[in-house]
Amino acid sequence: MERVRLNEAGRVVEVEWSGGGVSRFPYVWLRDNCQCQQCFNPDSHGRLLLMADLDVRISPVRAAVQAAGSLLTVDWPDGHQSQYDWPWLKARCFSTPALEKRAGDWQRKTRLWGAELADDFPTADFPALLTDDRALYDFLFLLDSVGLVLVQNVPCEVGQLDRLANRVAFLKLTNYGKEFVVMSKPNPSNVAYTSVKLGLHTDLPYYNYTPGVQMLQCIEQCKGEGGDNYLVDGFNAAYQLKEENPEAFRLLTTVKVNFQNKGTDYHRFFLRERRTIISLDDQGKVKSVNFNDPARDSILDLREDQVQSLYDALKAYNTIMYLPKNCVRHKMEAGEMLAFNNTRTLHGRIAFSQTSGSRHLQGGYLDWDEIHSRMRVLKTDLGIQD
Numbered sequence: 001m002e003r004v005r006l007n008e009a010g011r012v013v014e015v016e017w018s019g020g021g022v023s024r025f026p027y028v029w030l031r032d033n034c035q036c037q038q039c040f041n042p043d044s045h046g047r048l049l050l051m052a053d054l055d056v057r058i059s060p061v062r063a064a065v066q067a068a069g070s071l072l073t074v075d076w077p078d079g080h081q082s083q084y085d086w087p088w089l090k091a092r093c094f095s096t097p098a099l100e101k102r103a104g105d106w107q108r109k110t111r112l113w114g115a116e117l118a119d120d121f122p123t124a125d126f127p128a129l130l131t132d133d134r135a136l137y138d139f140l141f142l143l144d145s146v147g148l149v150l151v152q153n154v155p156c157e158v159g160q161l162d163r164l165a166n167r168v169a170f171l172k173l174t175n176y177g178k179e180f181v182v183m184s185k186p187n188p189s190n191v192a193y194t195s196v197k198l199g200l201h202t203d204l205p206y207y208n209y210t211p212g213v214q215m216l217q218c219i220e221q222c223k224g225e226g227g228d229n230y231l232v233d234g235f236n237a238a239y240q241l242k243e244e245n246p247e248a249f250r251l252l253t254t255v256k257v258n259f260q261n262k263g264t265d266y267h268r269f270f271l272r273e274r275r276t277i278i279s280l281d282d283q284g285k286v287k288s289v290n291f292n293d294p295a296r297d298s299i300l301d302l303r304e305d306q307v308q309s310l311y312d313a314l315k316a317y318n319t320i321m322y323l324p325k326n327c328v329r330h331k332m333e334a335g336e337m338l339a340f341n342n343t344r345t346l347h348g349r350i351a352f353s354q355t356s357g358s359r360h361l362q363g364g365y366l367d368w369d370e371i372h373s374r375m376r377v378l379k380t381d382l383g384i385q386d
Helices: 027-032 086-090 096-106 115-120 126-131 133-145 160-168 234-244 246-254 304-321 368-382
Strands: 003-007 012-016 022-026 062-066 071-075 081-085 123-125 148-152 180-182 198-201 213-220 229-233 256-264 268-276 278-280 286-289 327-330 337-341 345-349 360-366
Touching: 003 062, 012 027, 012 071, 022 027, 022 086, 027 081, 071 086, 081 086, 115 327, 123 126, 123 133, 126 133, 126 148, 126 160, 133 148, 133 160, 133 337, 133 368, 160 213, 160 337, 160 360, 160 368, 229 234, 229 337, 234 246, 234 286, 234 304, 234 345, 246 268, 246 278, 246 304, 268 278, 337 345, 360 368
Parallel strands: 123 148
Antiparallel strands: 003 012, 012 022, 062 071, 071 081, 148 337, 180 360, 198 345, 213 337, 213 360, 229 327, 229 345, 256 268, 278 286
């Protein structure tokens, strides 16, 4: 920092940087974010100064550059002094370029895909994920950007999902337990626990906080025909729908649909949630997809004259999903695991015969909050730059 001055008209401290340029920091923000131990706990990284005690119209009595330009000191009317390091200030600059850069940091670096992904399937090595932090970061980055990764060399035994999840955070507990077994069985609590065809879907849309990532581990695969998975980028399909049928896209992004599931598994449950099929962020970009025919409730909170148009929109989106150009088909082998974004990558299954041998998959979920947290920690520890 070269010099500073108080701008009473704008109620900001103006900082002139040694390398050129000026940053303006509001008085109230500087007082609210004082870094002294009386105002901020460095161990918990939490503010101690409460809003109840903050004078939001406060003005400093002076500001100065100290420590050879590396420190800004601000003196307040009550005698309190605040100090701010230049890198800390620079990282919190209010300039338009700084705001635009930080806005970009919040945006997922999404890579859309279709059937061509089968020729360049993102992969990860299970043993490496357990021991190599860089391999783990790259795996999580692919999950975040592509939404689908094939993990290979997984031991064909129960417990591997937990091992991988514990490298990230922990498995999410749901009404199906911490892990669930995908096998055909009598009196199933979910249609997945049969041998019939499963249409393209996302899991658990009846949860208020839908699991972010699903992992499916293949322990044993049926020997005959069937059992293949279909995988589709729901974001890519949504953008195609927007281009080809804007009215259908509008309906699926504005009309809320009821989802429900009830039964007994890990415990007795009756889950309900109401949400749009396609959700958008504040920039109008697709943020999540929730599509599940078995879980879509027969109760529609619509007038009767609105129902047909909703079904037309659902059909239009479904048709786009199943276009050959959008579908990746993969039959997992024992020792493989599919990990995918549960609110983006739709998955389905071709029916299989129970006479062609048994089929055993283990499933589990992770939450995006925990994944993104782990990515930030790894990025810091590994010194990864954008």
